[in-house]
Amino acid sequence: MPPNFFDAEGKPPRWLAPCLAALVALTPFAIDTYLPAIPAMAAALGVEVAKVQHSVSSYLLGFAVGQLIGGPLSDRWGRIVTGTIGLAIFIASSALILFANTVELLVALRFCQALGGGFATVICGAIVRDLYHGRDAARIMSMIATMMLIAPMAAPAIGATLLTFGDWHAIFIFLLVYGLLMMVLVRGVLPETVSRFRRARRQRESRRSMLKGYAQIFRTPRALGFLFGQALISGSMFIYITTAPFVFMEHFGVSSATFPMLFGSCVLGLVLMVQLNIRLLKVFEPRQILLAGMGLQLLSCALLLASTLYFGKEQVLLAWMIPLVMAMGAIGIITPNSAACYLEFFPRISGTANALYGASLFIFGGVLGGAVNAVHTGTLVPIALGMLCCSAAALCMALFVARARQPIEIEERALRM
Structure with a gap:
C-alpha cells in the first residue's frame, strides 16, 4: 500500500467502501440488467425462453467457481493482480457475447463472464478483512451491502431502458463499459493489501498448498x-x-x-x-x-x-x-x-x-x-x-x-x- 493511503488517524479512507461496493455490484448488474431482455434474446436466437434462461444458471455456477479459484490466487498473487485478471476475462467475454449467434455459445460465454466476475469481486471481502476487524469490519460490510443492494433494484430498470434505445446487445455493451470502469478502479484506485513478503512466501510454496487454506x-x-x-x-x-x-x-x-x-x-x-x-x-x-x-x-x-x-x-x-x-x-x-x-x-x-x-x-x-x-x-x-x-x-x-x-x-x- 502507498504510505499516504491511511488518513491522519491511521484509518483507511472513507472512499474505500463505495469503491468496493461498486466492484461487488458487478455481479448484480451482470445478472439483473439482462433479465428483461431474455424474451428478445430467445426470439433473436430462434430458441425457447427456457433455453436462454440457462445462461442465468451458468452465470451463477461460473461465479461460484471463479470465487473458489480466485480467492486462493489473491492470497498468492495479491488482490490487484487477481482482480485485473478477472476483469480482463469479464471484459473479453462481454465483448464476445455481442457476436454470439447460438444459445450454446451464449451459455458458455456467460460462464466465462461469471468466472471473471468471481475473480474480480472475491478480492473485496479480502481487502476488508486485510484492513479491518471486529466491529469495524462489520460496519464496512454493512456500508458495502447498503450500496450494493441498490444495484439489483436499479439493474432491471437500466436493462429495460437500454432496450428502448436498442436491442439486447445494448445491455452487454453497458456491462462491457462497466467492466472497463472497474478495471480503472482496480488498477488506479484500490490498494494492494497483501504485502510483498506474504506474496513472495506464498509463491515459493507449491500450488497444492493453495488448497491447504480450504483445509x-x-x-x-x-x-x-x-x-x-x-x-x-x-x-x-x-x-x-x-x-x-x-x-x-x-x-x-x-x-x-x-x-x-x-x-x-x-x-x-x-x-x-x-x-x-x-x-x-x-x-x-x-x-x-x-x-x-x-x-x-x-x-x-x-x-x-x-x-x-x-x-x-x-x-x-x-x-x-x-x-x-x-x-x-x-x-x-x-x-x-x-x-x-x-x-x-x-x-x-x-x-x-x-x-x-x-x-x-x-x-x-x-x-x-x-x-x-x-x-x-x-x-x-x-x-x-x-x-x-x-x-x-x-x-x-x-x-x-x-x-x-x-x-x-x-x-x-x-x-x-
Missing part, C-alpha cells in the same frame, strides 16, 4: 458454523427470489407493472435494516446482533407460515407481505455480521476464506431454491415452510456450532498461517 477452514468448526449458518440464510432468500414471479403474478394476480414494486419492497427492507445494523454496531458485538437478526427472521418465517396455513388459498396479500418483508429485512443485519465473524478466524488467508463464503451462498441458495421449486404444489406452503426450515437450521448452526454466544478468539496457529 484449514474445514478444520475450524466455529467458523463453519458462521459459514453454513449464512449459507442457509442465503437459501431462504433464494427461495423467495426464485418463487417471487409465481407468488405475486400467478398466486396473487398482480400485474407485471406492479411486480417490481412488491419485489423491491423487500430490498428496501434490507437497506433499512443494514442502516440499523451500522448504528447497533456502536453498542453491540457483531455476534450478538447476528443472533438477534436470526431470531427475528425465524419469528418472521413462522408468522409467514402461520398466515399461509390460516388463510389457505384465500391468502391476503398484506398478510403475506408484512412477515415476508420482515424476514428479508432481517438478512440486512445477519449477513454483514456473519461475514465479519467468519472472516475473523482467517486473518492470513482472507482471500481463500472469502471465496468459500461467497461461493457457498450461491451454491446453497441455488440448490435450496431449486429444491423448493421441485416440490411446487401450486400453493404458498412449500415456500413458507422452506424458508422457516432454513431459518431454524441457521439459528441452530450459530448457537451450537459457531457458539455465537461466546467471544471469538482466534487461535495462534491461525495467525501464523
Whole structure:
C-alpha cells in the first residue's frame, strides 16, 4: 500500500467502501440488467425462453467457481493482480457475447463472464478483512451491502431502458463499459493489501498448498458454523427470489407493472435494516446482533407460515407481505455480521476464506431454491415452510456450532498461517 493511503488517524479512507461496493455490484448488474431482455434474446436466437434462461444458471455456477479459484490466487498473487485478471476475462467475454449467434455459445460465454466476475469481486471481502476487524469490519460490510443492494433494484430498470434505445446487445455493451470502469478502479484506485513478503512466501510454496487454506477452514468448526449458518440464510432468500414471479403474478394476480414494486419492497427492507445494523454496531458485538437478526427472521418465517396455513388459498396479500418483508429485512443485519465473524478466524488467508463464503451462498441458495421449486404444489406452503426450515437450521448452526454466544478468539496457529 502507498504510505499516504491511511488518513491522519491511521484509518483507511472513507472512499474505500463505495469503491468496493461498486466492484461487488458487478455481479448484480451482470445478472439483473439482462433479465428483461431474455424474451428478445430467445426470439433473436430462434430458441425457447427456457433455453436462454440457462445462461442465468451458468452465470451463477461460473461465479461460484471463479470465487473458489480466485480467492486462493489473491492470497498468492495479491488482490490487484487477481482482480485485473478477472476483469480482463469479464471484459473479453462481454465483448464476445455481442457476436454470439447460438444459445450454446451464449451459455458458455456467460460462464466465462461469471468466472471473471468471481475473480474480480472475491478480492473485496479480502481487502476488508486485510484492513479491518471486529466491529469495524462489520460496519464496512454493512456500508458495502447498503450500496450494493441498490444495484439489483436499479439493474432491471437500466436493462429495460437500454432496450428502448436498442436491442439486447445494448445491455452487454453497458456491462462491457462497466467492466472497463472497474478495471480503472482496480488498477488506479484500490490498494494492494497483501504485502510483498506474504506474496513472495506464498509463491515459493507449491500450488497444492493453495488448497491447504480450504483445509484449514474445514478444520475450524466455529467458523463453519458462521459459514453454513449464512449459507442457509442465503437459501431462504433464494427461495423467495426464485418463487417471487409465481407468488405475486400467478398466486396473487398482480400485474407485471406492479411486480417490481412488491419485489423491491423487500430490498428496501434490507437497506433499512443494514442502516440499523451500522448504528447497533456502536453498542453491540457483531455476534450478538447476528443472533438477534436470526431470531427475528425465524419469528418472521413462522408468522409467514402461520398466515399461509390460516388463510389457505384465500391468502391476503398484506398478510403475506408484512412477515415476508420482515424476514428479508432481517438478512440486512445477519449477513454483514456473519461475514465479519467468519472472516475473523482467517486473518492470513482472507482471500481463500472469502471465496468459500461467497461461493457457498450461491451454491446453497441455488440448490435450496431449486429444491423448493421441485416440490411446487401450486400453493404458498412449500415456500413458507422452506424458508422457516432454513431459518431454524441457521439459528441452530450459530448457537451450537459457531457458539455465537461466546467471544471469538482466534487461535495462534491461525495467525501464523
